[in-house]
Amino acid sequence: ETGVTQSPTHLIKTRGQQVTLRCSSQSGHNTVSWYQQALGQGPQFIFQYYREEENGRGNFPPRFSGLQFPNYSSELNVNALELDDSALYLCASSDGNQPQHFGDGTRLSIL
């Protein structure tokens, strides 16, 4: 069974740029959630996708957007990057109400 995989593992961008992060869900999981984890803090919920539709959103501005594809993989897009967007971005997949399983994350640094 393949777990949740995320790419890239590390990324460096400058302010104002755009970034796309990718996530492949665990086999059999139809729901993908994205979280932002700033240094020294717990993960903060960004949004969730279920069967290609957004299924809940946290307190993040519209420049954070996402997609889910028919194979349940997902992308997180962030436009107009700001210094405070520097964080570990975590993807988690689940099957319905079952617990979420996390990938190892993408560490995004904004210069």
Next chain:
Amino acid sequence: GEDVEQSLFLSVREGDSSVINCTYTDSSSTYLYWYKQEPGAGLQLLTYIFSNMDMKQDQRLTVLLNKKDKHLSLRIADTQTGDSAIYFCAERVSSASKIIFGSGTRLSIRP
């Protein structure tokens, strides 16, 4: 409101039991989780408990839930050096798809 609180640090001697405590505010929580995060890695699901349960045991791990006081604890028996990590308490509220995380408790093991 939605809030999960944990103490930031815990130090225990190798072989002793570790008890990590957590309080939450949302009485409509359905599931409560414990995740482990090692340096540079994502979150590993350790165990979870449904809100109508008082206790769950899984090998060295024991979860206790006091729903009246909104208090959750994780006991790790016979703590080993490999248990050094940050432990996150998290709740899932029934009205939302998101999981709310605490800020994490850093567990360190003394020889």
